[in-house]
Amino acid sequence: MKAISLVSAQKLSLVSLDEFKTLPADGVEIEIVLSGICGTDLAVLSGREEGQVGIVRGHEAVGVVVNVGTDVTRTRKGMRVVVDPNEYCGNCAYCNSAKTHLCSGGSNAGLNIAGVNKHGTFAERFITHERFVHGIPDDMSWETAVLIEPVACILNNIEQASIKAGDRVLLLGSGPMSLVAQILLRGMGVHTRATDLNTFRIEFGHSLGLDIVHPRDLECLGPNQEKFDVVIDTVGNQLETAASRVSRGGRIVLFGFNGDYKYSLPAKHFLVNAISIIAAGEYNQHFPLALRIAHRLPELGKLVTHLYPLEAYSAVFDSLLNDPCAPTIKSVFTPNPKHLSR
Structure with a gap:
């Protein structure tokens, strides 16, 4: 499986992941269709933020379900879905107080975030738990759907302010x-x-x-x-x-x-x-609302101005980092472009 990984501080590389983790009982395996490049990715590559070496980057993603675990009940193969990358544990004191954005029960004593401290979505496939997967309406474009995670972030800040x-x-x-x-x-x-x-x-x-x-x-x-x-x-x-x-x-x-x-x-x-x-921090259970609001704002999809294959990562990030006047808004990777015609 091809993926874009942070191989050293401020350096990405296209890698092949030979080992793909086992699908848990509540797991969902997704072929990634679009995965957006975020400002945090650029901050890591420019040295303004630290990044965890060895991690596949990418946390804004939509795709098609290709496999589900034995305990999965509401997600089926073939569904178009958006991924919530903030994988809270659901058991720590913060999660039990309905503050999942402050989760302290992850593998790094904090919130597990795809593309930050665990493998993310700049990859052909991605596995997560069913509770972090949401179906996309049939009449919503891939381009609008890939902005649902940013919408959730913004809703949190609007609410807190x-x-x-x-x-x-x-x-x-x-x-x-x-x-x-x-x-x-x-x-x-x-x-x-x-x-x-x-x-x-x-x-x-x-x-x-x-x-x-x-x-x-x-x-x-x-x-x-x-x-x-x-x-x-x-x-x-x-x-x-x-x-x-x-x-x-x-x-x-x-x-x-x-x-x-x-x-x-x-x-x-x-x-x-x-x-x-x-300072609002990460969003807290805003994904369902973000999805409904994005559905009412199809013009969001116009912000996606550039689509790239994973192989183009070097030129893409070079342009985004070094050309502040580049004529681009939102750039996304297309690990499985075969689905874009849907």
Whole structure:
């Protein structure tokens, strides 16, 4: 089986996995059709985040079920499914308190996450437990379905930040996750504005009816538009800008990953102005809702702009890492393209 593995710090390779783990009684074996490249993958390869060497990367995936265990009851061969990569144990104190996103019972004393600390979905096949597999509606495209995991992440942050219709939200950065968030928030009746340095992303967002500007254009906002109820840092190093743009009583949401970034908190400013910082962590049982919402937002599939075979991994990651102006939004691998015609 072909797969893309992290073979050393900041280095990927296409490998052949000769040993495929045994299917457990509640197991589901899936031929992966699409597996999305996430910002966390890029953070690992750029050195901004650590990655576990020897692990097959990839955690945003959809595919077709090809085998099921003896105890599987609701999943059948041939089903189109989306994978929830966050494999909580279901038995630890956090799981028993309905906080599965904080699970401490995994093999590494924490949440088992496909593509992070266990083999993931940049591979031809993937095995997981039935409770982490969800059927895809017949009328949902593969491209929309592969964004369900990002939708779950964003829903968690929306919930934790108590964002509601009528709020004004500024999103710093307009990468794939931010664009998904903007589409979701618009559907909720939230007023969004976003920034990005990449002119292609700005124009792409405009084609979807989204309000995206270059960061310098924030300085041109009128006196009634200077502050926002919520500011979301999707880049991971924008807290200074977020603090200058959030309104009194507002919320700043930490969303982007950058392990090297440090921020000196102006504690009095935050206290006097009643500004909250929200760190939502992993999503918590948001997959069913994410699936239903994605079903109502088929335009999400337009964000998938590039499909690649596993063999193209080197050129793909080289472009994503080294060309910040590349005309791309969401890039995904196609380990089993034979299913794409469905």
